[in-house]
Amino acid sequence: MKTHIVLVHGACHQAWHLHLLAQTLDAAGYTTSTPQLPSAALDPTGPSCTLAGDTAVITAALEAAAATSDAILPVFHSYAGVPGSEAVAALSNSAKAKIPRLVYLAAFVLEPGTNVLAADGGDGSESSSWIGRQGDCTLPVPDPIATFYHDVEPALAAQAVKHLVKQAYEPMAAKATQAGWKLFPVTYVFCAEDRAVPAECMRARVETILGDERLRGRWEVLTLEGGHSPFLSRPDECARVIRRAAGEDVGVDGWR
Known part of the structure; x- marks a missing residue:
């Protein structure tokens, strides 16, 4: 069984x-599965629109799988x-025993005690973060195609925008309590033209992680061409990365 x-x-x-x-x-x-x-x-x-609520949903999906x-x-992602x-x-x-590795796709990897708001290098306050607040939600992304889908085929990008929803603010401000990425081998994937996640900060974060000899040998870092949403712009390439992480012998042409 795969x-x-x-x-x-x-x-x-x-x-x-x-x-x-x-x-x-x-x-x-x-x-x-796509929870x-x-x-x-x-x-x-x-009440479930929180970091803890999201964590519970992911935990349940993984346990069910x-x-x-x-x-x-x-x-x-x-x-x-x-x-x-x-x-x-x-x-x-x-x-846990059934997880060969984790895949982080243009994703935040945080130390306990830090949050998404601080991931731009700020101090975690609203004024220093790239994420603005509007009541209980974040501010709408002003130009979602430019931010998320600039390299996605235009008709598909338009569909993707229509499926965007609001985002609760609390998970952005809530501090991480666990570093689950320390428990397993990791494949971390950067997107070369990412306009959504602060790539410079994430690269610095990954470089810090790789400075730990205990983790360095368990991490592989790849870069895909294109923007923040390779699951729409290049699903075949994205799938090959994931299949390789699952242990399948697939080629790596076009990656770096």
Whole structure:
């Protein structure tokens, strides 16, 4: 039985945005799950629209996958790297034993005590962060195509924009409590033309991690061409990265 791949979307997005990648992996013989995070919704103001609420959803999805699969591969995009890291740390020992590695796709990797607001190098306050606040939600992204989908085929990019939803603010401000990325081998994927996640800061963060000899040998770092959403702009390439992380012998042409 091939690995069960759990694909987790980022802020303002939905499981829909991962449908091409899921279809590509399904066609290659994998089972996929795409849980919907409660903090991204038309009205993300309920009690579960928090970092803890997102973590609970991811944990449940991974435990369910582990119950019916010999191996599970979590893939976290963008903001999902934060609740994803919390979730893998909270898994049962039997589920943890089924994870060969984690995949962070243009994702936040935080130390406990830090948050997404500070990921631009600021001090974590609203005034220093690139994420603005509007009540219980973040401010709408002013130009989502330029930010998320500048290299996506125009008709598909327009569809993707229509499926964007509001994002609860609390998960952006909540401090990480777990560094689940320390528990497993990791594939970290940068997107060369990413306009959404602060690549310079994330590169500095990854370089800091790789400075730890205990972690360096367990991490591989790849770069895909294009923008923040390779699951829409280049789903085949994105799928090959994930299939390789799952242990399949696939080529690496075009990666660096």
